[in-house]
Amino acid sequence: MASLHTSRAVRLSAVVGVSALALTGCGLFADDEVAVGTENEDGTITLTVGATPVPQGDILRFIDEELAADAGLDLEVVEYQDYTEPNPALVAGELDANYFQHQPWLESEVEGQGYELAHYDGVHVEPFALFSERHDSIEDLPEGGQIGVNNDPSNQGRALAMLADAGLIGLADGVDPAEATINDIADNPSEFEFIEADAASLARTLDDVDASVINGNNALEIGLSPTQDSLLVEDPEGSPYANFLAVREGTEEDENLLKLDELLHSDEVREFIEETWPDGEVAPAF
Secondary structure, three states: OOOOOOOEEEEEOOOHHHHHHHHHOEEEEEEOOOOOOOOOOOOEEEEEEOOHHHHHHHHHHHHHHOOOOHHOEEEEEOOOOOOOOOOHHHHHHOOEEEEOHHHHHHHHHHHHOOOOOOOOOOOOOOEEEEEEEOOOOHHHHHOOOEEEOOOOOHHHHEEEEEEHHOOEEOOOOOOOOOOOOOOHEEOOOOOEEEEEHHHHHHHHHHHHOOEEEEEEEHHHHHHOOOOOOOEEEEEOOOOOOOEEEEEOOEEEHHHHHHHHHHHHOOHHHHHHHHHHHHOOOOOOOO
């Protein structure tokens, strides 16, 4: 049996004027009281969970195959490549939960879209890393070289903070590194040109630039290890970017969602993560 984990859900909600009212009118908020899960003839509950394929989808499939039945659960995993899709699907009731995001991303979604969501504690961290098909070290990066970075605010700040910590750039005084944008770069001694793109595109177009900062899951999907194949990798210790299970606000005390979160924090899942990604490409956050 999986060891028990005391789940603590955090609520995040915001009202964003007319756009929030419009979403409510379309039935996108938890006020519609969409039921959680579907009961099957054998008494198990099917939960539909949205996730990015790697590692979240892999972790959920491990739970479904090895742990879920003993908890009375059955998981239906819906995979997404586009980070902008799982939260709308969750608030629309198409999903019971999603597992793909960290707190800075969720906070930006709540602030920008007015979603009413809650989340449990972090499960794992996927370190950001700087990859290159052309160069073997950060010292080899040429003056005026092109570097790809995320175009969404929460992950762009994360990428720039990593580059700043490595001394490749300097950020303006007083700027929170986690919220930095390319406009906050105050020192760029190598005169790098920063190319903004969505996370999936950065992985697909790596050979078009000198280097790119790529999300851990996108790197794994194209066969790159953040810890083995990169020029620079983020330290996952104490990271604020742990991925977690997110749910609609008001459903966070549902017993079946709590069971799933307990399984995500079980010793079995920790061992699965450590054995599947032994070089720290994915690191447990519990």
